Amino acid sequence: MDLYCAAGELAGITSLVDAFYSNMDDFPEARVIRSMHPDDLTEARKKLTYFLCGVLGGPRLYLEHYGGVDLPDFHRQFTIGTDERDAWMFCMQSAIAIQPYEASFKEYLLARLSIPAERIRLVNAIET
Numbered sequence: 001m002d003l004y005c006a007a008g009e010l011a012g013i014t015s016l017v018d019a020f021y022s023n024m025d026d027f028p029e030a031r032v033i034r035s036m037h038p039d040d041l042t043e044a045r046k047k048l049t050y051f052l053c054g055v056l057g058g059p060r061l062y063l064e065h066y067g068g069v070d071l072p073d074f075h076r077q078f079t080i081g082t083d084e085r086d087a088w089m090f091c092m093q094s095a096i097a098i099q100p101y102e103a104s105f106k107e108y109l110l111a112r113l114s115i116p117a118e119r120i121r122l123v124n125a126i127e128t
């Protein structure tokens with residue numbers, strides 16, 4: 001089974017991102033990163049959902065709708081250190097945990113997303 005299929009395709013990834021942003025609303029650990037986002041998360045949910053479809057080998061919906069993005073560079077506008085990276089990963093880990101995914105896919109996805117999260121932190125730490 002391919003990764004996009006394992007994630008439940010667009011519907012499954014939409015549920016994952018809904019859980020992720022609902023964790024960001026609820027978790028005290030995520031207060032700082034939540035405040036970097038607009039009050040209305042509709043567009044942020046859609047963008048992350050579309051982006052993850054492409055990451056998992058599905059349709060490149062983000063590219064089609066919004067064009068290309070350099071994620072680390074995009075995130076330079078925020079202050080993202082280890083606390084912010086960990087808060088993002090905590091929201092994602094808890095969201096992944098409640099999805100009806102195979103255990104091996106949950107592990108894979110968490111490890112896969114920790115790579116761009118760390119990259120974003122690293123680029124953010126470099127003064128330009």
Ligand code: HEM
Pocket residue numbers: 033036037038043044047048051066069071074075078080084085088089113116117118120121
């Ligand atoms: C490391 C911790 C991270 C923090 C604190 C963070 C924070 C943010 C914030 C504040 C926004 C703007 C939302 C808005 O204005 O609507 C954003 C947008 C976005 N983030 Fe992150 N993010 C992180 C990691 C990631 C990772 C790991 C990914 C991908 C796997 C990702 C993908 C995106 C995408 C696709 C957008 C939308 C970009 C756009 O506006 O076109 N982020 N993020």
